[in-house]
Amino acid sequence: MSVDLDQLTGADSWAGVRAVVAGFGVAGFASTDNLNHLGAEVVALDVRRDPELEEKAELLGVLGADVRLGDGVADVLPEGIDLLVVSPGWRPDAPLVAQAHERGVPVWGEVELAWRLRHPDRLAPWLVVTGERGRGTAVRMLDAILRADGRRSVAAGNVGLSLVEVVMDPEPYDVIAVDVSSQQLHHTRSMRAESAAVMGLGHDMGAGHPGWHRSEQEWLADTAKVYHHVEKACVYDDADERTRRMVEEADVVEGARAIGTTFAMPAVGMVGLVEEIVADRAFIEQRTTSAAELCTVDDLASQEPEFVAAALVAAALARAHGVSRTAVRDGLRGFGRD
Template sequence: MTSVKEWIAGADRTSPWPQAHVVVAGLGTSGFAAADALLELGARVTVIDDVDAEAMHDHARILETLGATLRLGPGSSQHLPSDADVVVTSPGWRPDESLLAAAASRDLAIWGEPELAWRLMHPDRVIPWIGITGTNGKTTTTQMVDSILRAAGHKSAAVGNIGRPIIEAINDPAGYDVLAVELSSFQLHWSDSLSLYSAAALNLHADHLEWYSYAGDTDAAMVAYGADKAKIFHNVRTACVYNVAEPATRTMVEEAEVIEGARAIGFTLGIPKVAEVGVVDDMLVDRAFVQERQTSAMPVAALSDVHPFAPHNVENALAAAALTRSFGVPPRAVAQGLRDLHLGGHRIETVAQSDGITWVDDSKATNPNAANSSMRAYEHIVWIAGGQTKGTSFDELLTRHAKRLRGVVLLGVDRQVIADALRRHAPRVPVVVLDGKQTGVMDQAVQEASRMARPGDTVLLAPGAASKDMWTGYAARGDDFARAVKSLLASGDA
């Protein structure tokens, strides 16, 4: 009988999984999906998580019923089972955590859920993946790709880091023609076998550097972060889509080992060159996937088809157009897909307009570059910012936008990081720093912003930081902002 060590490197759906003991690190959405799929194939599965929350218990009971072993609660990850053959890790687990470090020291395979899904898709359920990564815009672009594919008549699903595990779609009896796959740097770190139909790297800016602290100092962490993002282009078969305005994304393509025949396709807010998609007058145009690209470009959508309209979202739409055009989608489907798309909230969403002041929720701006994307859309801003800054710098953001700032309200655990940057780069801008985690801090922030704002201004919640120091997530933070704004306006105190 072949040993697990002999077949695991090339494992797929047809491998002898009943021989294998698979440890699943993390009982979140992706961990549950991975464990469920492996149990269905007959593998022996142990699920380990240092958290033992009430919200996890339903999944835990299901997996125990199916035959899994559960080790939950503080300290559970300190010991890797001695007979483990492979570890499937959730994206939040860093490589230097004890369980994964132990697996690496034993030379065990460590996979993320996308890597497992890719393997279990073969050899009998193979469908194309169109992949999207980048520091910002991944979710929106993935939704755009999915909507355009559907407008073209394809059975598509948006999966991966967007929320739905890829394995669920692979095992869905309904079946799909193609998947739009959002991939984070964490997921790509643990993925080595992927060979995507087409892929895009939208941008590359400092984020999640605390996850990469295992690499050393900030510079080393940034290099490691970029290297993981670049893995999306490994073995791409059709098109590698990059951002013309960000040379780092072009470098990723140039250094990638791709399947022969794969093309580099740029997207730009300017007039496109050959092998690019871009903007001419008020149209998104394709000069990459048309026969006459040497002399002309084909319109695929109007700028008015892009909602919400902002420069960074036009970039997202151009990337989505390039990816879907590489799949053979006709121009009319690009336009229709963009028009059909209804994004979730908290992305440059206007929540109120009153007395000439516009109140905008971009709570999903959880790093400085995301905040930059929304700030560049407005001329005069009262900025509400702060939260968990994750080791990032605000110097470049404030150098770029200091002249736009009417005033700033800071909150959250790392508020002083932004306050210090404001002192360096915008010393004349009024700043209010709110202390602590007191109840009603968002109400206070909105009140302070209202005092600073003048007619024609935009009060912008674009925190540039994560939210879990004070809220359950960016959506809860955005909802709190919208509630506080409406309460203030209803009171007549604005």
């Protein structure tokens, strides 16, 4: 039976699809559970073996999934597979991934799978942040701002809930704040964020995953995927030439804007600092001649540079989504003070 994965969504039956999920952590469990629920034949693999994983494996085994744990289970890709879903821990040169490429089997990460599983009637926009430092804080701040504006929002990806779990929720969200790594973006090709940001690159190539990317060029290329087909705003760090170049080279939807963030006085099209004021000079009608106050640095729970940078990114993404200045202030004031 030939399976056209490109035609399937979370509203369809996945019966006839044979999928392998490599990695049985939070994302792997959600991927296995939901693909199994949709009718796919799922084999989940993880070289780790501990009581928590074994308990989850037993649960999904009762529901019909085939979960294999322990040494050697991931050495050989099973025959007749239509799809390989990998966690970020699986490098591009891992034997299982290499075997999939040799056989022409699609390799997706959780981000790609979640995007494909969206229900056609529940297509909540994604506001996506990547980078090496501060992205988790920015995404949680963004979620707080969106909630302050009355949106049903959720933080997902590397913070909050699994993306697959979020898109399969029968109660639709208004908007999803997404934290993704360059490792996750490596296996992502379909995602089209409403708006996206790259922040905190520094010089730590794939921080936390040393050796994952084969070169700085590949790391930056994977990171830049977050801007692919962005609809509204590409938010970048004005102090980092690499992020500006990513935006300049991005293939975006016509009309999408480049929005810079800066610790300095913002130019037109930027969100930045006017002395101690977080100022919007990108999303107001009078931006050619003035800026609008969003909040003050004293409103933030911390004045550490990484925290302030996250606030600028969260504010820019929220404003691009149409959130009020008041909600930006209220969301940022309340964040981190619990």
